[in-house]
Amino acid sequence: MHNKPSDGNRPGKHGARPRTKPAEVRLDELMSAAERLFLDKGVESTTINEIVEAAQVAKGTFYHYFSSKSEMLEALGKRYTEQFLARLETAVDACAEGDWVGRLGAWIHASVVTYVDTFRLHDIVYTNHHHHDRSNPARNAILDQLLGIIEGGMAAGLWAPENPRVVALLIYSGVHGATDEVIANQSKDCTAFAQAITASCLHMLGVFPESSPATPKQ
CATH class of the missing domain: 1.10.10.60 (Homeodomain-like)
Structure with missing residues (x-):
């Protein structure tokens, strides 16, 4: 049979x-x-x-x-942050290994552009707990990535903040908050805005480059 x-x-x-x-x-x-x-x-x-x-x-x-749409939404939030991190990594890795000013500028520019491109999905997946989940490993990975750039610049003698993690937190939160203004104003080209943020962050680190891709032209 x-x-x-x-x-x-x-x-x-x-x-x-x-x-x-x-x-x-x-x-x-x-x-x-x-x-x-x-x-x-x-x-x-x-x-x-x-x-x-x-x-x-x-x-x-x-x-x-x-088990529910809510659980799926949580998974989508984690995937969103992981994809965000991947875009930042691609932008930073395109810079020369020791170009810490360029890497910081690339990180900030990619953060602004990616957030502008994906804010509708961001607002959906983070409606309840937003991106401030302290236990979110992907979110912490983005912060650690930025901290790595700051510490790399410190090792190269470009800047010497007393508390690099505090500076990383200020830049991380500041870039996100400042980009909300770009979204609210429905700006199509955010390159100049990203350059202005980068210049301000460099000033906070004590760097005042006369001519740099990270500094907006007058």
Whole structure:
């Protein structure tokens, strides 16, 4: 007596077994579908049925990963911060290894541009707990990245703040807060604004470059 093949292993039209997506790909597609719906309709107006339909997965797949929309929203918040960090890393890594002024400018510019580009998603995933979650490891990784730039400049003799972590916290929070003004004013080009913030941060570190890509031209 032959066993009947299950749906997941049943041969296709040409005898080959259908491919099953890896779990991480299926999860990413599920979260991306929810993200699009949340941006388009809002979290409250989006149902789990709509999410699984958009992702083309069974409803059980949703509950395999998440117990509720709220739990999914928390996961989207962590993914958002990780993607934010990745964009900052790309911008900083494009600078020469010892160019600490350039690296600080690249970090600030990427922070401003990325926040402007993604603020709608930011406001959705951080509606309840915002980005000030002290236990958020990805958020702390962004702060540590900035601190690394400041400490690198210290080692190179470019600046010597008494408390580099306090300076990193001020820059981190200040850049985020200042960018809210760009968003509120609906500015399309934020390059000059990012340059002005960078110049102010360099001044705070005791650096006054006469001519630098990080300093806005008069």
